[in-house]
Amino acid sequence: MTRELTNSMRNKFASCHRAFKFCYEDLKRPIKTSDALNFGTAMHSMLEEYWQGKIPTTPNMEDSYSSMTLLALFEGYKKRWEESDKDTYESIGTEMRFDAPLMNPETGGISKTFHLSGKIDALAKEKATGKVVIVEHKTTSQDIGPGSDYWRKLPIDGQVSGYYCGAEALGHQASTCLYDVIRKPTISPLHSIPVLDEDGFKIAVDANGERAYLKNGKPRQSADNENGIFLMVRDETTDEWYERLKADIEKRPDYYYARIEISRSDNDLMEYLFDMWAVSREISDAQRMNRWSRNPQACSVFGTCEYFGVCTGEQDIDDVTLFRKAEKVNEEL
Numbered sequence: 001m002t003r004e005l006t007n008s009m010r011n012k013f014a015s016c017h018r019a020f021k022f023c024y025e026d027l028k029r030p031i032k033t034s035d036a037l038n039f040g041t042a043m044h045s046m047l048e049e050y051w052q053g054k055i056p057t058t059p060n061m062e063d064s065y066s067s068m069t070l071l072a073l074f075e076g077y078k079k080r081w082e083e084s085d086k087d088t089y090e091s092i093g094t095e096m097r098f099d100a101p102l103m104n105p106e107t108g109g110i111s112k113t114f115h116l117s118g119k120i121d122a123l124a125k126e127k128a129t130g131k132v133v134i135v136e137h138k139t140t141s142q143d144i145g146p147g148s149d150y151w152r153k154l155p156i157d158g159q160v161s162g163y164y165c166g167a168e169a170l171g172h173q174a175s176t177c178l179y180d181v182i183r184k185p186t187i188s189p190l191h192s193i194p195v196l197d198e199d200g201f202k203i204a205v206d207a208n209g210e211r212a213y214l215k216n217g218k219p220r221q222s223a224d225n226e227n228g229i230f231l232m233v234r235d236e237t238t239d240e241w242y243e244r245l246k247a248d249i250e251k252r253p254d255y256y257y258a259r260i261e262i263s264r265s266d267n268d269l270m271e272y273l274f275d276m277w278a279v280s281r282e283i284s285d286a287q288r289m290n291r292w293s294r295n296p297q298a299c300s301v302f303g304t305c306e307y308f309g310v311c312t313g314e315q316d317i318d319d320v321t322l323f324r325k326a327e328k329v330n331e332e333l
Helices: 007-015 017-025 035-051 064-088 158-169 238-251 266-289
Strands: 003-005 028-030 089-103 110-126 132-140 174-183 257-262 323-325
Touching: 003 007, 003 266, 007 017, 007 158, 007 266, 017 028, 017 266, 035 064, 035 089, 035 110, 035 132, 064 089, 064 238, 064 257, 089 158, 089 266, 110 158, 110 266, 132 158, 158 174, 158 266
Parallel strands: 003 110, 132 174
Antiparallel strands: 028 323, 089 110, 110 132, 174 257
């Protein structure tokens, strides 16, 4: 029986062989997942229901501000795309798992060790032409404006190429990939909003907690830290945050939402198969020798690697308070 080879596995192995071993050989996964991963997963769930024609339920995130951020971004997404999507596309399916042979494109030989696997966010059909479209959802903190660096790598992005192979394995000849991106806000909830009295005046207090006034008897409207006078402040409520973010999204939707179509030629797909075949051989070599090299350059790319503490000896990979044993190699499939 052959083993799954996914784009996530390829990326992890390319980043660091040792991290790949911990994750995909030992099946050790962090107990706590990153906030960014949780946010992206929650948004994917909402978009899955959107492309099914359902009314999504906002996931209840641990951080209530994140829940409201999801809601505001999704409502903005609907306003930006829903009308044109209904006119243009008919959904074929969402979260579609695929398995395809891993072929050596030079010899035509099929791997006896690995097969390609993945999950396509959505497949749709253009109503006017009948052409099949791959839909790929992404959330990012990067600039997604025209000409930004975010788009430059997509012509060689292996994940997109894999989806073309996956669609074919599912019996669909895809004509294009609709790369659908949502940018996370760069503004954030406020935590120092001045508290106002019934007349709309800011409330300044002295070191004893008594309200501070000016010599003319009017309430003081500014702090004086040297003399122990401070403004009372509060956190922005989740409702206030939602309304402020929603207003920002409505003001500049193209800042938050972007789509481009990505095509793949036969040569592009051939290059992708060469890449995956080469990775499969490298993984097999590492397994055979049981040698998994470390890559210190990857320790702090997009945050700290989840296995950094293990490599430095600060953590134990068998510490059940930090790491769990995955039930299968690719839990996302």
